[in-house]
Amino acid sequence: MTDYRRLRVALLGAGSVGSQVAALLLQHGPELADRAGAHLDLVGVAVRDLDAKRDTDIPRELLTTDAERLLVGSDIVIELMGGIEPARSYLLQALNAGADVVTGNKALLATHGPELFEAADQVGASVHYEAAAAGAIPIIRPLRDSLAGDRVQRIMAIVNGTTNYILDRMDQEGADYADVLADAQRLGYAEADPTADVEGYDAAQKAAILASLAFHTTVPLDAVHREGITGVDAAMIEAARKVGYVVKLLAVCERRDDAGVESISVRVHPALVRREHPLASVHGANNAVFVQAEAAGNLMFYGAGAGGVQTASAVLGDLVSVARRRIAGGVGVGESTRANLPILPIGRAxxxxxxxxxxxxxxxxxxxxxxxxxxxxxxxxxxxxxxxxxxxxxxxxxxxxxxxxxxxxxxxxxxxxxxxxxxxxxxxxxxxxxx
Amino acid sequence: MTDYRRLRVALLGAGSVGSQVAALLLQHGPELADRAGAHLDLVGVAVRDLDAKRDTDIPRELLTTDAERLLVGSDIVIELMGGIEPARSYLLQALNAGADVVTGNKALLATHGPELFEAADQVGASVHYEAAAAGAIPIIRPLRDSLAGDRVQRIMAIVNGTTNYILDRMDQEGADYADVLADAQRLGYAEADPTADVEGYDAAQKAAILASLAFHTTVPLDAVHREGITGVDAAMIEAARKVGYVVKLLAVCERRDDAGVESISVRVHPALVRREHPLASVHGANNAVFVQAEAAGNLMFYGAGAGGVQTASAVLGDLVSVARRRIAGGVGVGESTRANLPILPIGRAxxxxxxxxxxxxxxxxxxxxxxxxxxxxxxxxxxxxxxxxxxxxxxxxxxxxxxxxxxxxxxxxxxxxxxxxxxxxxxxxxxxxxx
Structure with a gap:
């Protein structure tokens, strides 16, 4: 154990996911070191407010408000602050200095992903973001590596737990949207301002990330058609039930081939799903990604799409992978956007x-x-x-x-x-x- | 494109999976080259009989009966012959010469895995085997990489399509075992000699592979308790149905903690599964791996567990990954058996x-x-x-x-x-x- 190299790990953000990452990293240090082949030294946690209440106890001496200084000399930077700035600037600084990056920031990836990947490529570093696509569900590696020799035809995914919780309860109880939303807010399944979830913004960001990977194409967020669930009412769900369907908010990413001309369509909207379909049995706040591939056929990946400790699992998986690569040598996995297929407007879906x-x-x-x-x-x-x-x-x-x-x-x-x-x-x- | 390095790929075996691998490799060559960052040159396909009928057309000039000679100078060797010998000797020869190996041979891995991994470690090569654990379902990378920072507590998996097909039909039709088996044989879902499937041998091999990965422990095949489905009758399934359960052949791999003493239990047997459980809705010949992890919670990976073209997808995914690594440099991912937890006898389950x-x-x-x-x-x-x-x-x-x-x-x-x-x-x- 003592001959492991030491890697300096900086953590930006100590919210619900960040605080769990810090706790697991401190708690399981020796086990993670054995798996990574390196000691993962948490050198600091950048926060806005040193005295804020957190989900886990982080030793006071690790906390700092000076993120830029924390980045200097770090081998691996974990970003869980969310939002575009200053997260983007910090990650560019880290990558330019040769650090590898692990992030769960879907908004940043969906809007500035190419910039980050480009910066990483320049120095042979890598950007890992398993936590950004479907919370705890391992979907990035399956899409990038396991299906690297196949052709993804379509992804249909439930990638927002809040809306699935609401629609599932509407379906099970015959309740109306506003009542279930209020209850979801009371129970902590929905935010006080639920816009990002119920209007499909969160799902659209994830759809952009999934489609980019699946189709080896840069998918900007504004190319994703987006509709939320605020227009779904009890009558609609009841009518769907009568004909054997359930209403789900789906992220649909599909490959199109019109007489040999390939293109893709990426959209988020409520959809009718037949009750026998595996996606129909995804209940509560769970997520699932259903993938149709040319050779592999139908695959589904199911699990918790959110939650601090669940999402922390995805972050730590990335961390161990990155550490292994830094020890083993070799350049990181770059983003593949070689196909760069045209993205159809919604009218052509x-x-x-x-x-x-x-x-x-x-x-x-x-x-x-x-x-x-x-x-x-x-x-x-x-x-x-x-x-x-x-x-x-x-x-x-x-x-x-x-x-x-x-x-x-x-x-x-x-x-x-x-x-x-x-x-x-x-x-x-x-x-x-x-x- | 022209500046890609060329990698020499040798294929051993052209059965239902091998012939599909050859076809996809020849058909999608340029696309795979873009993804791998290397030309994947199929330099030959070793077969026993040059004139045997195959599922796909492989150019005659690629076929050879001289496997040993084909191996010489290969960068990547794909082994889909099955059985222990001569597969084992060929792969050791390939690894000793510094080639990377992709295999779908679960019998070989479950019995001689450590020998192969050791040989690979000696030269910095790697052994990839996504196709050996659950057919087309990406499960190796999720267990090895995505969950590398987490702790798997339990795996419950349906990893044999034949037995799931039989049990599912018995459940749906109230039919008896012998009748459904005969029909499954007629339809090609079961072999003429169904022993490997119905007695649980195939599932036990996969359980050994999954448990080894999940618990960072060498799990020899003979440490896996195994029972088949030949004793399951219509009355048993009917009785289960009455109390809200379905009978599935499960591979169960679980971590135990008895007052701080850790150990694992690995077993394959028919089991009652509550109808609300995600595994209960795995129908037909499909497979699914349900994983309970400390942080990530419950995850499920679902898809086709067998089939030539489906399994070929997993093989090609490994091939592209291996090629990327050969181009990027760095040593391969070794097997982690650092935990090497004691394996409990069935009496202590x-x-x-x-x-x-x-x-x-x-x-x-x-x-x-x-x-x-x-x-x-x-x-x-x-x-x-x-x-x-x-x-x-x-x-x-x-x-x-x-x-x-x-x-x-x-x-x-x-x-x-x-x-x-x-x-x-x-x-x-x-x-x-x-x-």
């Missing part, structure tokens, strides 16, 4: 849709609706009509499942339906994924 | 059990049974009694669920029950895992 309409209950209406769909190049797979009692003028609810259609065609067709004179209300339009 | 008995239906019998269990240090959690009409002398069926007990105590207690005079027949004893 293709999937199935469920369109729910309220129409007048009179003869000829169904024919008009069907005609409008046909004119719009949207082909009907299933249609179900139920009568809604409404005094003298009875109405009907039409639930239409389409075959695969182009998003732009679908949008235009829904506009045409709304203007057709026979449709009282477009109740909802939901994408159906994974059939 | 601890789990819950379901004991099904046929007893005389008369007063005092339940008291005798309960007393025998108490004397044997086996504590009762649940008991259910049903009357079996049997002419004058009615009998009762007792289904007893125990709390966690020591396997040896359980065995002794079941013997004592059989000899107690009130038990007509011990119908079954099944372990219950994952509650």
């Amino acid at each position: 293709r999937t199935r849709y469920q369109i729910t309409l309220e129409v007048d209950d009179r003869s000829g209406v169904l024919a008009t609706v069907a005609g409008t769909l046909a004119d719009g190049h949207v082909s009907i797979a299933t249609v179900e009509q139920t009568i809604i009692p409404n005094g003298e003028q009875a109405r009907a609810r039409l639930v239409i499942g389409t075959h695969i259609a182009l998003e732009q065609d679908l949008e235009d067709t829904v506009d045409a339906l709304a203007a057709s004179g026979v449709v009282e209300r477009v109740v909802s339009v939901l994408r159906m994924e994974g059939d | 601890r789990t819950r059990y379901q004991i099904t008995l046929e007893v005389d239906d008369r007063s005092g019998v339940l008291a005798t049974v309960a007393g025998t269990l108490a004397d044997g240090h086996v504590s009762i959690a649940t008991v259910e009694q049903t009357i079996i009409p049997n002419g004058e002398q009615a009998r009762a069926r007792l289904v007893i669920g125990t709390h966690i007990a020591l396997e040896q105590d359980l065995e002794d207690t079941v013997d004592a029950l059989a000899a107690s005079g009130v038990v007509e027949r011990v119908v079954s004893v099944l372990r219950m895992e994952g509650d």
Whole structure:
């Protein structure tokens, strides 16, 4: 043991994940040293406030407010501060000085990833970010290494625990969005300001990271189409249940091949998932990444997508890997963006849709609706009509499942339906994924 | 592209996996070169019979019966022959010459793994074997790298597709073992001689590989307790269903801590799994590895556990990883067996059990049974009694669920029950895992 080299590890941030990383590192030091082949010396923890309350006890002498100074001479820098600045500047400083970086900062990666990877490449260092994609679920190495000889066709992923918790409870209890959100906030599953989660921003960042890796393509955050779950109501979930589906907030990353021209589509939105699909059985705040690969077929990676100690596991895994590489020599794994496939706008996405309409209950209406769909190049797979009692003028609810259609065609067709004179209300339009 | 180094790749074996590896390597050469940073030149494929029929077309000039000569000068050797010899000798020859090795040979790894890893260590080469543990499911890198900073507490895995297919159909159709086996053989899900699968030999090899990695301990195959599924009948599955369980053939690898003394237990046997457990929803020939880690919590890795092209994906992933490392420099990842925890005999395993008995239906019998269990240090959690009409002398069926007990105590207690005079027949004893 005594002949191990010593590696200087600097930690930036001591929030819910950072404080757990510090605790595990201090607690399991000798075991981690054996696995890494190096002593991992935690030389300091940069924080904003020395006296803030933390989830674990970090020895006072390790705490510092001077992050820049802490970085000097560090071999490995772990960044768990979150946000763009000053995290970005600190990591560039660390990389330029030849340190390896471990980060769980999805916002930073999704917006400034290429800059960091480029800086790492210049000095033969590496950026590891297992914790940024799906919390504790090991997905980066499987995508980057295990599937390196395969071709990923599609990823469908539940990568936000808060929204999955909310949708799952709505599904199980028939409860409405606002009630479950309030309860989730009370229980700590949702933030006081839940925007980043419920509007899909968090999921979109993760989708950008997953798609970049899977398709060897730089996927900027603004190329990810994003819709949140604030429009999902109890009626929508009940209607989905009746036809054997569940509503999930999905990150969908897919490869497209249009007559030999390859491109990708990356989007985050609520989607109908058939109850028999493995993703449908992902309950509570759990996450899962379902991967369809050309040779490997269907794979799924399941686990906790968030949580301080769970996410700390991913950070420490990266730390040990980085340490091994520093000891073994050789340059780090660079990012592969050699494919750099074009990224399609949402209008060119293709999937199935469920369109729910309220129409007048009179003869000829169904024919008009069907005609409008046909004119719009949207082909009907299933249609179900139920009568809604409404005094003298009875109405009907039409639930239409389409075959695969182009998003732009679908949008235009829904506009045409709304203007057709026979449709009282477009109740909802939901994408159906994974059939 | 032209400035890539060229790496010489030799393939041993062109069976269902090998022939797919050759095809994918020839077909996706340029894409794989971009990912590996090296041209992967398939220099030859060693086979026993040049004229055998194969799943894919391999150019005749690549085929050779002279494996030893093919190895000379190879950078990377892929071994997919199976069996111990001559695979072992070829791989030792390759490693001694400084080549890296990719293998899917679980029998070889489970019996001669340490010898291969030692040979690799001597020259700074590496042995990769993603395809040997769970087919296409990426599990080696998650265990070795992603969880390198965590502590695996338990693995429960469905690692044999044939037996899962059989048990799943028995569960879904209420069919009996022999009928489903015959059908599985007809459909190609089971071999003409199904022994390796149905007696648990295949699963035991994989359990040894998974436990070695998870616990940083050399686990020899003969330390793995093994039971197959030939004793599982329709009645057992029906009884399990009634109480909310499904029968699965599980590989269980668990860490034990008895008052600070650490050890591990590795076993393969049919087990009752609660229907809500993620493993219960693994259907057909699919595999899944459920991992409980100290920090990361519960993770599951799901996918195809077998199949030529699926498994080829894992082999190619290893190939690209190995190539990257040869280009980047540095020594390979050695095996970590630094913990080398003692491996407990099956008698010292601890789990819950379901004991099904046929007893005389008369007063005092339940008291005798309960007393025998108490004397044997086996504590009762649940008991259910049903009357079996049997002419004058009615009998009762007792289904007893125990709390966690020591396997040896359980065995002794079941013997004592059989000899107690009130038990007509011990119908079954099944372990219950994952509650």
